[in-house]
Amino acid sequence: MAHWLFKSEPDVWGWDKQVAKGEAGEEWDGVRNYQAHNNMRAMKLGDRGFFYHSRSGLEIVGIVEVCAEAHQDSTTDDARWDCVDIKAVRPFETPVTLTQIKEDPRLQDMALVKSARLSVQPVTDTEWDIVCALGNTKP
DNA sequence: GCCAACGTTGGC
DNA sequence: GCCAACGTTGGC
Numbered sequence: 001m002a003h004w005l006f007k008s009e010p011d012v013w014g015w016d017k018q019v020a021k022g023e024a025g026e027e028w029d030g031v032r033n034y035q036a037h038n039n040m041r042a043m044k045l046g047d048r049g050f051f052y053h054s055r056s057g058l059e060i061v062g063i064v065e066v067c068a069e070a071h072q073d074s075t076t077d078d079a080r081w082d083c084v085d086i087k088a089v090r091p092f093e094t095p096v097t098l099t100q101i102k103e104d105p106r107l108q109d110m111a112l113v114k115s116a117r118l119s120v121q122p123v124t125d126t127e128w129d130i131v132c133a134l135g136n137t138k139p
Numbered sequence: 140g141c142c143a144a145c146g147t148t149g150g151c
Numbered sequence: 152g153c154c155a156a157c158g159t160t161g162g163c
Contacts, residue, residue, distance in 0.1 A: 032147095033146075033147095034146090035146095054162085055160080055161055058161090098162080115145090116160085116161065116162075117159085117160055117161070119160085
């Protein structure tokens with residue numbers, strides 16, 4: 001199963017709002033970047049991802065699960081843009097900060113470090129396990 | 140709030 | 152198809 005990372009500014013759409021959506025989940029809409037879209041199209045039902053707070057917070061705060069595969073983004077009529085639905089699975093026991101990730105030699109290849117602006121990123125299985133361990137949270 | 144880095148757009 | 156100009160993102 002593949003792993004991912006979703007970025008959001010907590011002022012716009014934060015972890016608390018995601019949790020409030022419960023099992024139904026929520027459309028991960030508004031993404032207007034091809035690379036991010038390609039990643040979403042590659043997602044399968046049940047894939048899991050990290051939920052990261054950008055701009056303020058700068059930490060991974062929880063785990064989410066894909067609960068609907070790519071479909072038309074309801075916020076636009078443009079057929080180029082589609083998106084998945086995600087739901088909150090569990091919060092991190094200890095949030096993992098960007099600083100921690102940058103300081104960990106095992107995590108230097110993470111997209112979060114290398115391509116800071118990509119808002120939907122793939123995460124390798126190895127990185128997944130390391131970050132979960134740092135957060136004292138089961139994968 | 141600033142600004143560097145990056146992605147996208149559009150004129151040629 | 153190139154590249155300058157522009158807009159947006161995100162770390163600080």
